[in-house]
Amino acid sequence: MGLVLLMVVRPSAASSSGAAGSVPTESSADVGFARDMSVHHQQAVEMAFLVRDRTEDEDVRRLAYDIINTQANQRGMMLGWLEVWDRPKSSDRPPMEWMGHPVTPSDGSLMPGMATDTELDRLRAAEGRSAEVLFLRLMTVHHRAGADMAQAAAGSAGTDEIRGLAAGMVRAQESEITLMADMLRARGAKP
Numbered sequence: 251m252g253l254v255l256l257m258v259v260r261p262s263a264a265s266s267s268g269a270a271g272s273v274p275t276e277s278s279a280d281v282g283f284a285r286d287m288s289v290h291h292q293q294a295v296e297m298a299f300l301v302r303d304r305t306e307d308e309d310v311r312r313l314a315y316d317i318i319n320t321q322a323n324q325r326g327m328m329l330g331w332l333e334v335w336d337r338p339k340s341s342d343r344p345p346m347e348w349m350g351h352p353v354t355p356s357d358g359s360l361m362p363g364m365a366t367d368t369e370l371d372r373l374r375a376a377e378g379r380s381a382e383v384l385f386l387r388l389m390t391v392h393h394r395a396g397a398d399m400a401q402a403a404a405g406s407a408g409t410d411e412i413r414g415l416a417a418g419m420v421r422a423q424e425s426e427i428t429l430m431a432d433m434l435r436a437r438g439a440k441p
Contacts, residue, residue: 273335280412281337282348283403284328286361287419288339290396291321291328293364294389300373301385309433310382313426317389320422324415331411349402363395383439386430390441393423393430 274280298314298321305311332339344352345361353360358367365373365388376384396419403416431441 274337274408274412276337276341277348278408279348279403279406280409281332281335282343282346283399283407283412283416284332284337285339285341286345286348287396287399287403287416288325288328288332289345289360290364290392290399291325294321294392294396295325297365297370297373297385297388297392300370301381304373304377304381306378307382310385313429313433314385317426324419327411327415331409346399349399361395362398363392365392379437383434383437386434386437387439390427390430390434393427397423397427 295318298317302311302314302318329339344354346353353362355361356366358370359365369384369388373381373384373388400416400419400423404413404420407413407416434441
């Protein structure tokens with residue numbers, strides 16, 4: 251009987267802009283952004299699922315579907331990079347410390363733009379047009395803060411992966427902010 255040798259090969263932790271074997275430091279913009287934006291995206295996905303189940307409006311449901319898929323996929327990429335970099339997926343450090351202005355969570359809102367527990371409860375209780383308007387308003391604030399965070403990462407990250415992803419997030423979220431303003435006006439609500 252032959253001997254089977256099993257080799258486990260870990261993907262290179264090198265960034266495409268760094269030397270082989272180099273990884274972003276624990277306090278880097280890359281690691282901080284990957285962690286914080288993963289949390290930020292998770293809430294956007296949660297809000298999108300909430301509104302999807304509370305409206306029959308196809309435009310809102312389509313936007314929710316896009317947010318669910320895009321942000322869940324991006325979150326998976328960022329968590330994957332943390333894994334490859336051998337960095338924990340969470341930290342006891344304050345959110346956004348990597349940007350130079352750590353925040354203190356309040357009413358469940360962990361970072362700027364994130365909905366509070368009270369706002370999420372209101373969204374859970376809303377139906378129809380009320381749910382649509384509340385979702386569009388909450389997601390607009392969420393996207394503005396997310397775009398600001400992504401802009402900071404695009405300018406300060408040390409890896410091509412984070413710089414490229416962050417720059418793409420800025421463009422996509424600014425486009426969705428414009429779309430949501432139009433959707434709010436179409437529902438007789440102020441953006």
